[in-house]
Amino acid sequence: xxxxxxxxxxxxxxxxxxxxxxxxxxxxxxxxxxxxxxxxxxxxxxxxxxxxxxxxxxxxxxxxxxxxxxxxxxxxxxxxxxxxxxxxxxxxxxxxxxxxxxxxxxxxxxxxxxxxxxxxxxxxxxxxxxxxxxxxxxxxxxxxxxxxxxxxxxxxxxxxxxxxxxxxxxxxxxxxxxxxxxxxxxxxxxxxxxxxxxxxxxxxxxxxxxxxxxxxxxxxxxxxxxxxxxxxxxxxxxxxxxxxxxxxxxxxxxxxxxxxxxxxxxxxxxxxxxxxxxxxxxxxxxxxxxxxxxxxxxxxxxxxxxxxxxxxxxxxxxxxxxxxxxxxxxxxxxxxxxxxxxxxxxxxxxxxxxxxxxxxxx
Numbered sequence: 001x002x003x004x005x006x007x008x009x010x011x012x013x014x015x016x017x018x019x020x021x022x023x024x025x026x027x028x029x030x031x032x033x034x035x036x037x038x039x040x041x042x043x044x045x046x047x048x049x050x051x052x053x054x055x056x057x058x059x060x061x062x063x064x065x066x067x068x069x070x071x072x073x074x075x076x077x078x079x080x081x082x083x084x085x086x087x088x089x090x091x092x093x094x095x096x097x098x099x100x101x102x103x104x105x106x107x108x109x110x111x112x113x114x115x116x117x118x119x120x121x122x123x124x125x126x127x128x129x130x131x132x133x134x135x136x137x138x139x140x141x142x143x144x145x146x147x148x149x150x151x152x153x154x155x156x157x158x159x160x161x162x163x164x165x166x167x168x169x170x171x172x173x174x175x176x177x178x179x180x181x182x183x184x185x186x187x188x189x190x191x192x193x194x195x196x197x198x199x200x201x202x203x204x205x206x207x208x209x210x211x212x213x214x215x216x217x218x219x220x221x222x223x224x225x226x227x228x229x230x231x232x233x234x235x236x237x238x239x240x241x242x243x244x245x246x247x248x249x250x251x252x253x254x255x256x257x258x259x260x261x262x263x264x265x266x267x268x269x270x271x272x273x274x275x276x277x278x279x280x281x282x283x284x285x286x287x288x289x290x291x292x293x294x295x296x297x298x299x300x301x302x303x304x305x306x307x308x309x310x311x312x313x314x315x316x317x318x319x320x321x322x323x324x325x326x327x328x329x330x331x332x333x334x335x336x337x338x339x340x341x342x343x344x345x346x347x348x349x350x351x352x353x354x355x356x357x358x359x360x361x362x
Contacts, residue, residue: 003032005079009066013039025351067091087112103147103361164357168276170283184215185258191222195264198311205318255284264311304337
C-alpha cells in the first residue's frame with residue numbers, strides 16, 4: 001500500500017483542512033496515511049495514524065528547532081510522499097528531498113509573505129516589511145525544489161511552479177430542516193484582526209432592535225486585551241454564550257441550527273481572499289455576515305448568499321441585519337442562493353484534484 005505522511009508543527013492534528021479534508025480523503029482512497037501534528041496522544045482515527053508532535057511554547061525556539069525535530073520524526077516513517085503544511089517546514093521539506101527518495105508536497109494555505117505585515121510580535125513596521133520580502137524570496141526559491149506545490153487560489157499558480165489548485169472549500173454538512181431564526185454563531189479565532197469587539201457590539205445593538213436573538217461564540221482569544229473587553233460585554237448580556245474552544249466536528253450541531261454566522265475579518269491578507277469560514281457557513285446553510293471588502297461583494301453579494309456590513313459602523317451593521325431578518329422574501333431568496341452555491345463551493349468538488357496530484361507522485 002502506498003504510504004503518505006502529512007506533517008505540521010503548527011496545526012492541531014484535527015485541523016479541518018489537514019485531517020478532515022485531505023488525510024481522510026486519502027485514507028478513503030486507499031492510501032496508508034500517517035499524520036504528525038500537535039495532538040495529545042498517538043491514535044488511529046478514520047484510517048489516519050496520528051503521531052503527536054510536541055509544540056514549543058517559545059515562538060523563536062519553534063521556528064529554529066521544529067524543522068529539524070520534524071525531519072527526524074518524519075524520516076522514521078519511511079513514507080513515499082511527504083506533505084507539509086507550514087512555511088517553517090520548508091527546511092524540513094528540503095531535507096526530506098535531499099536525504100530520502102520520497103516525493104515532497106508543499107501545501108500553501110495562505111499568502112505567508114503578506115502575513116508578516118500583520119505580525120504583532122515584530123514591533124517595527126519596517127522590520128515586518130523586510131521580513132515579508134525575505135520570506136517571499138526564500139519561499140520562491142525552496143518551493144521550486146519540491147515535487148509539487150498545492151495552492152488554494154487560482155492566481156497563486158503563477159507564483160509557484162509545479163502547482164496544483166486545491167481550493168479550501170468545506171465539506172458539505174446537512175442543515176437542520178428548520179433553522180432557528182434567532183440564532184447567531186461565530187466559530188473560530190477571536191481577536192482584533194477579526195473584529196471580535198465590533199462583532200459583539202453589533203449583536204448587542206441588534207438585540208436592542210430584536211430582543212429574541214441569541215448568540216453562541218465558539219473559539220479562543222488571541223489577545224488578552226480583546227478577551228477582557230468581550231467577556232465583560234458577555235457578562236452584561238445574557239443572550240450571548242461563550243463556549244470556548246471545541247473541534248470543528250463538535251460544533252456541527254450548532255452550525256446546523258444557526259441562521260446567521262459572523263465572519264468580520266479586517267486583516268490585510270483577507271481583503272483579497274475570501275476566508276474559508278465563509279464557505280464553512282455556506283456548507284451548513286448559515287447566512288454569513290461578512291466585512292464588505294470589494295472581493296467579498298464581487299462574489300458573495302453578487303451571488304446573493306450573504307450580508308455585507310462595515311464592522312466599524314456597528315449601528316448601521318445592526319440595522320442592515322435587522323432589515324434582512326424582517327424581510328421574509330429577502331431571506332427566502334438568500335436560502336435559494338445558498339442551496340444553489342453550496343455544491344459549487346464544496347470539498348467534494350475539490351478532493352479529486354488532490355487525488356490526481358497524488359496519483360502523479362507514484
